[in-house]
Amino acid sequence: MRVPGLVMAAAIGLCVLQAQARDYRYSDAHLHYVDFFQESAGMDVLLKRMDAAGVDHVMFSGIPVAKKWDENEPKRPRYYAGDDANxxxxxxxxxxxxHAYKQVPAEQRHRFHPFLSGFNPNDKNADAHIRRMLELDPGLWQGIGEVFTRHDDLTALIxxxxxxxxxxxxxxxxxxxAEYDLPVMVHSNITSKRERNPLYLQEIEDPLRNxxxxxxxxxxxxTSMEIHRHQEKLDxxxxxxxxxxxxxxxxYIDLSWTMLRPYLLDADGKPDPAWVHLVSSYPARFMLGSDVVGRFDSMGEYMHGFAPFLDALPEKVAKQVARDNFLAVLPRTVQAELKTRTAP
Incomplete structure (x- = not known):
């Protein structure tokens, strides 16, 4: 049942007033340790940025593709969309x-949750490759993804x-x-840059159902920033x-920084009542991500940017979204280990 707009707005205002003293701890549910050239600022920098931003845990993944510096390109590109190379x-x-995970001091490793991503999602051998990786490092991998499917212009470059x-x-x-109890993060655009309808929605609904x-x-x-550049907000x-x-x-929904505007916050930076209602209605199903790629200086800015929206949620829900919901989708063995660390 939808809450009338005035009542919802009043409820949000009350939550914001009550939330002024809130202090959030975060899980970054969407982080790429390397960029599209498989380069990184390094673990030392990442740990410093996590500590400065109040990020207790990170989804720790690579990038499943590498951008080519083509023979015909005079300058090394800085991003996958920098030129026409594949x-x-x-x-x-x-x-x-x-390798990076194994360099982390033992007392810090529980904060990192490695996800496998280096496989071709069009190859029916992919599951065999993933199984080999799981068997080579038993217990290391805690999820699969980010799996690139429909992904803006990158799709055409691969x-x-x-x-x-x-x-x-x-x-x-x-x-x-399912066999290994691993969550799967999928990048699957709901539509293209031009189509003002959920053109590709069935592609994500089929696996959810099956x-x-x-x-x-x-x-x-x-969604993606590229879609927003062309369509602004998907109604x-x-x-x-x-x-x-x-x-x-x-x-489960990853609310990475590209979702902050134009969805969670309006043009004036105020929480959207409809989105506050949606997240409050499904308090265990949303999580936050920075979606940083190989460089981590913006992690704190991205994660703390969600604070106005979190402040509009009931406090218990806000803390679930900020930190706990990501941990709750990890393998049950990992969750059990994390609970032992916090047990009295």
Whole structure:
């Protein structure tokens, strides 16, 4: 049942007044340790930025593709969209993640949650590759992703066919994820830059329906900054999320920084009542992410940018969204280990 606008606005105002003294601890549910050239500022910098930002835990992943510096390009690109050169699937990204994780001091490792991402989602051998990686480092990997499927212009730059979240190769990966109790983060745009309708929605709904035992994290709810540049705000997003969260109990939403505006906060920086109501209605299903890529100086800015929206939520819900919901989707063995660390 929808709450009338005036009542909702009054409730938000009361929550904000009550929230002035809140102090949040965070889990960054969407972090790439390396960039599109498989380079990183390094673990020392990351740990310093986490401590400065109040980030207790991070989803720790690579980038599943590498951007090519093409023979015909006079300058090395700085980003995948920097020129017309292709990108290609890069499995060694997971080797870099495992190596970096093992360099972390033992007393800090519980803060890092490595996710496997270095595989081609169009290849029906992908599940066999993932299984090998899991067996090479038993207990190291705690999730799968970010899996790149529909991903703005990057989709067109990657060699081969456009990946889909509902293809046969990924179905095999999802079965493996269920076997190992691993959450899966999927980047699957809800639409293209030009279509003002949920063009690709079925591609994420199919796995949600067909794999009910897999916990899916939908990266920034199918939106992207590139889509927003062309369409600003998707007016069909909220209603579809309401329906999907009700229909699929295995759906979790990553509210990365690209969701902050134009959805969670309005042009004046005030929380949107409809989104406050949605998150409050599903308090265990949303989490925050910086989506930083290889460089970490902006982590604090991105994570703390959610504070006005968090302040509009009931305090218990706000703390769940800020920190605890990400931890709750990790494998049950990991959750048990984390509880032992906080037990008296």
């Amino acid at each position: 990108a290609y699937w890069y499995s060694a990204t997971d080797t870099l993640i495992a 060699h081969g066919d456009a990946p889909r979240a509902n293809n046969e190769a990924l179905a095999r990966v999802y079965h493996l994820a 794999h009910p035992h897999v916990r899916f994290i939908w990266a920034h709810a199918g 069909f997003l909220l209603s579809n999320l309401e329906r999907m969260l009700e229909t699929y109990p295995n759906l």
